[in-house]
């Protein structure tokens with residue numbers, strides 16, 4: 001398990017003040033980060049631009065030294081035992097960084113495997129396995145510059161798995177990919193966690209991706225965790241009113257006051273919008289009015305053809321949480 005305790009990163013920068021003078025400036029990119037990542041789990045790290053996600057991932061990947069706090073990877077300190085920790089982790093970045101275009105897919109994996117000091121036979125077997133896992137075996141001897149965007153990103157994932165890490169940090173892995181390729185890539189990410197038992201930390205600007213993939217989510221704002229929970233729990237935060245959609249067969253002008261009165265009797269703040277001709281209603285209330293509506297329709301012999309609640313959206317919750325903080 002990875003345990004992150006009170007992690008902090010302050011960048012020190014210099015601003016030019018005149019010809020010879022400069023002034024020191026401090027940016028508190030991460031103020032206090034506490035989180036846990038278990039093997040086989042996909043954990044999301046969310047936040048608006050500049051919240052501190054990339055800085056956090058860089059510290060977890062041992063690329064950046066924390067100013068304060070502690071990261072423990074399976075009992076090992078990520079700063080003191082950095083060399084041992086490096087063997088257990090890896091990072092996958094979005095876009096086209098960290099791969100060499102002139103080299104083939106196989107040559108890229110060979111190069112990165114050698115950086116980990118892997119023995120030739122073992123590395124060769126690992127590469128064959130990974131090329132197969134991410135589905136680019138057929139193109140393994142083609143230079144990467146001839147790969148499609150999706151293939152390059154699958155190669156990125158294979159590169160991130162080259163040292164057979166227990167934990168992978170993925171920073172925007174589907175950045176710039178179209179929805180078909182993103183979907184395909186999400187399936188690979190899921191497989192890596194579920195079948196290979198890897199612990200994954202994922203940042204993404206695509207909320208649907210976080211909702212689909214993550215078991216647990218941390219929301220970062222100005223370098224601090226302001227909320228955490230399952231995507232469903234977090235999405236519910238953004239929704240303080242329930243929105244019900246009701247459809248009634250053979251809509252007529254008489255139905256409208258019946259539904260309106262029944263809803264307002266249960267919750268006087270309820271708002272009922274309707275289209276009598278279509279027999280459709282949108283009901284906004286702080287209470288769950290499904291039972292009231294069903295009973296009213298039965299009493300008045302009205303046939304319901306649809307009654308469903310609007311699903312709360314993670315995106316709305318994140319915006320609300322960030323604004324509130």
Ligand SMILES: Nc1ncnc2c1ncn2[C@@H]1O[C@H](COP(=O)(O)OP(=O)(O)OP(=O)(O)O)[C@@H](O)[C@H]1O
Nearest residue numbers: 011013027029047048049050051052053054055056
């Ligand atoms: N090398 C650096 N030196 C100084 N300040 C930095 C440096 N890197 C990042 N920052 C600042 O730290 C803060 C957090 O940046 P970071 O890139 O970690 O956020 P982020 O959540 O990943 O943002 P994005 O979603 O835009 O990538 C920002 O205010 C940024 O300007």
